[in-house]
Amino acid sequence: MFEKRRYRPLLCSGFFLGSIIFCTAPVLAVPNITxxxxxxxTALPLGDSGGSPVIQKAADxxxxxxxxxxxxxxxxxxxLTKTDGAPIALQFLAVANGAAIPNASAFVTDSSSTYTFATxxxxxxxxxxxxxxxPAALQDPGNYNLTIQLSVADNP
Structure with a gap:
């Protein structure tokens, strides 16, 4: 409900006869994500797993x-979705850049829940x-689509 604000002094210039006036302006902490x-x-394996879990790096x-x-x-x-096809549920996991590929048991957030990573x-x-x-052992053939929705917010 309330945003955390940071303030920094701004020196207001002009002729003030020896007085210095400090003005404040909010400087908001805005997190960044790329x-x-x-x-x-963009070419995920779907038909070769025989119904076994597949772990794939999706993004940097x-x-x-x-x-x-x-x-x-x-x-x-x-x-993963396909028109007139069965969707394939996903789980997400963020690891440090260059870390080893995680094993299946590391994915603890349910596929229907929002995954979070905090600093x-x-x-x-x-x-x-x-x-x-x-994927199913006999997964529907064709092209599947996925949009990964990421958001970032400062901790309270």
Whole structure:
């Protein structure tokens, strides 16, 4: 409901006969996010898994904030979808850039829930975003679509 605001002094210039007047203006801490599709993210394996889980790097993500309380990255639930086809549920996991590929048990957020990744201080984090999905043994052939919705907010 309330935004956290930061103030910095601004020196107001002019002729003040030896007086210095300080003015304040709000400087809002705005977190930043950039994301780009990882190589291979546009050609996901669907028919070769035989109903077994597939773990695939989906994106390179960078988040940053100047807020001393850190930030929270949120990823809305999603699925691979195809017109007239069965959707494939996804789970998300963000790991440090360059970390080993996570195993299936590391994906603990349910596919119908928002995934969150939080930091506890100001700074920049480079992350690898992975998805886990399990296509059916006889998955509907064709092209599937996915839009990953990312948002970032400063922690209260």
């Amino acid at each position: 994301a780009s599709a990882a190589p291979g993210a 993500v960078q988040v940053s904030t100047v807020d001393p309380n850190g930030l929270t990255l949120s990823i809305l639930p999603g699925s 506890s201080g100001a700074g920049t984090d480079n992350l690898d975003l992975y998805i886990k999905y399990t």
